[in-house]
Amino acid sequence: MSAATWGRLLSRAASEFELVAPQLADPASHALAFSAPYQAWRGYYLGSFAAVDAELAQSEGDIPAAVIQVSVATHNLERLVEVLHAEVGDAPLVVTRIPERLGDLAEATERLSELIHSVSTRAPRQAGRKGNVRT
């Protein structure tokens, strides 16, 4: 599969991730019930991202490093969301005993947003941090 084909495949996931990312990363959302962001994330993770991941798992050819990075980062973010949900349930994230994980959540979401757009054919909605991703 060519880099362009991977890019097109990731574009659909990128457009859906754009809707989920602010709910995870925005500190203002951390004062609201976590139930809606959690459900949105799980819908993305087991939906459009899982479709990309299934293609990756079946691929016999070389996979671009940045595409693998998207997958690793997404599964890492899933684990972070999982432990936060296990701790706070549907309560706001600000009640966590481990606020440093909220910093991780914001940073990982922002970086994943930049990364996924760097390999998709879809232009990012807003500019991200410069110089993070070398592909």
Next chain:
Amino acid sequence: MSERGPIRGIVGYPSNWGLIGSISRPRPYRLTAGATDTMRVRVREKIDIHGVGTDVVEMEGVFVVRRDHPRGAGSAEAKWAEATIKTEFRALELFGQSDVFGTVRVRLNPQHSSTGEVSPAEHASQAAACKADLYPIVELPELGMTISTADKAVTLASKVISIPPVGDVARSESPAALVDERGRTVGEIVSSDIEVGQVLASIPLGNTERQAS
């Protein structure tokens, strides 16, 4: 904020984000033969010691883990996301500096076996479930303390697409009480977040079963 500057986030090894270019990484979504791996690791632990304080401690070091050959369900051939791999942690050596506790060192408790397992993925996911039950000993020499989680493991879990799990971030879900050498509860590990880096050495297991004659 620490006097040594802000604690860095635990969001994945820098190569995950293209920050240090590519490092050697096993092909994703493929099983690999068993081996004993030595891997670089960065750890952030939130530690509370009663009467002393709480701190978020950043540590770096290595761990050594033996992972068996993958096994399929029953007689089925082992396949990615369906296989099970048993693991045993042979060593862990971490070092960090805390503004509250001074030097912090962590190693494995030799009185317990620290084991883990890579098991089949959640339905609809391609990521294998990776879990480890670790029994750490925490040394705080400036406080004259050597403490452990006694019979309770710190359980770490993650979702991985390669074995060994380069780039993986494993996280704990529950705190673990810390007890001193007389069995008194003196604090707790509130959380553990672990970023797995590159493989420093990998020694193959070779055959692990008796060959038919």
